[in-house]
Amino acid sequence: MSEIILLNVGEIYGVFGIKGWVKIYSLTEPRENILNYSPWILKKGNETKQVNVLSGKKQGKTVVACLETFTDRDIAKSYSGWEILINKDQLPKTAEGEYYWTDLVGLKVETETGFALGIVDYLLETGANDVLVVKEGETERLIPFLLEQTVKNIDLENKLMIVDWDPDF
Secondary structure, three states: OOOOOEEEEEEEEEEEOOOOEEEEEEOOOOHHHHHHOOOEEEEEOOEEEEEOEEEEEEEOOEEEEEEOOOOOHHHHHHOOOOEEEEEHHHOOOOOOOOOOHHHHOOOEEEEOOOOEEEEEEEEEEOOOOEEEEEEEOOEEEEEEOOEOOOEEEEEOOOOEEEEOOOOOO
């Protein structure tokens, strides 16, 4: 039996219209991809609710969704600020050499000579290339995520990433 891993993919931040549609802040790329995952697990504090996505669309710079049981504006408004989680198993499988950011967070990072640089804390999107934020105690390193250039090997099974990086940087 596989472990259920929940991923945060967005948040409800408002209402749209009078029929219970909600405005979504989406962490997916592109934003409207959040609509491809159903059911959602809504979470606020210790409270959770599973809902099916009935419909949705990109609306200007935001995404709006119609959710099962959200029948009017008041119900929709009561879920403002709730996180949107999905089961990681809902994501499409990655091709060889492709990774979800969530797979990289928590990996130990070492140089090719075995020097421990820390743990991947999170990633940044910079436009030119993604950047790994690697933390070791109070030290924070920003390492470009460039496969075969900076990032030499990723071993998800052993939770280890090997990089070509100067430890003094």
